[in-house]
Amino acid sequence: MYDFTYHKATSLDDAVKTLGTDAEAKPLAGGMTFIPVLKQRLAKPSKIIDLAGLGLTGISRNGDTLVIKAMTTHREVANSPEVAAAIPALAHLAGMIGDRQVRYRGTIGGSLANNDPSACYPAAALALGATITTNKRSIEAKDYFQGMFATALEPDELITEVTFPIPQSAAYEKFPNPASRYAMVGVFVAKTANGPRVAVTGAGNDGVFRHTAMEAALAKSFTADALKTVTTDESTMNADIHASAAYRAHLVGVMARRAVAACA
Structure with missing residues (x-):
């Protein structure tokens, strides 16, 4: 790895402010993609902002939609009674991601932010017509995904939750x-x-x-x-x-x- 400064964000505003004042700073969610990239020296961030502990976890049903906060892990989605009742296909998808270690650490927000062309969540978001909510706005899935590893996210924008309409x-x-x-x-x-x-x-x-x-x-x-x-x-x-x-x-x-x- 290259040298970098570690910053433990104390709030969402703190994380966003740090990103906005340092163009080379990068957020860290579960790290299932980002940490291997750092180890291989394929990225050289000046600062890593740890998003853990900001309260961005949880799953809830809101009428005809299922809302999953960004730092919710794959394991939590796979094992959630709310997800199983509302969109069992989404629980099934989460349960097939990586291995147990990956599912315990990887997050839905991190997966969507990275938009790896082989990741599973982007297919669910696009097929279900999900809405990706950030600290700034709400983005429909059809506008969010913009090519391989590319999204509509701005440099100082973080995903806070994802809303999935419940299908038939x-x-x-x-x-x-x-x-x-x-x-x-x-x-x-x-x-x-x-x-x-x-x-x-x-x-x-x-x-x-x-x-x-x-x-x-x-x-x-x-x-x-x-x-x-x-x-x-x-x-x-x-x-x-x-x-x-x-x-x-x-x-x-x-x-x-x-x-x-x-x-x-």
């Missing part, structure tokens, strides 16, 4: 990398009053995206068979040592059909 039904299926458990392809399908929504993570060469062709097919018939003839453009798929673009395009269809079947 939903399911998440992923093909995980056997070592990291990151999604090589993950598909979140949500059946809502305004129609079906399908979001794909781990596959696109520009990060998480809505699969509009699948949504159109499911709007006519919400069945796994309705997706059998829907294809995914290989040119939009990521390719690496783990899977080719063609293989990922194939997996998108497989995971989507499984998710639709699971919605039933």
Whole structure:
């Protein structure tokens, strides 16, 4: 690691002020991505601002929405009775993230702020039409995700909570990398009053995206068979040592059909 100054934030205002006065300062949530990046010397922040202990944890149901505060861990989401009752697919998703150590430390806010192209939460947020609330504003998921590792967040902006509309039904299926458990392809399908929504993570060469062709097919018939003839453009798929673009395009269809079947 490079040298940096550690700052334990005493309040949200304190954290935001520190970020606003130092362009090289970075916030620390669970650290499941940021700490390995520091260890590999891929980042050189002047100051790290620890967000733990600011009261940004908790899960609650508010009418037809589920509200999860930013520092809530994956384990807490996976084991929450509120999540299981409102959006069981979200609890299922959280329970498949990484391993037990990662789930005990990683946070939903940290995952969304980082917007790793293979992370699971971005697919849930986009498919469910979530709203990401920060210390400054509320951002709809469709405007929040802006490409691989890119978001609408400003330098002095921190996520405080995420609000998920509760769907009629939903399911998440992923093909995980056997070592990291990151999604090589993950598909979140949500059946809502305004129609079906399908979001794909781990596959696109520009990060998480809505699969509009699948949504159109499911709007006519919400069945796994309705997706059998829907294809995914290989040119939009990521390719690496783990899977080719063609293989990922194939997996998108497989995971989507499984998710639709699971919605039933």
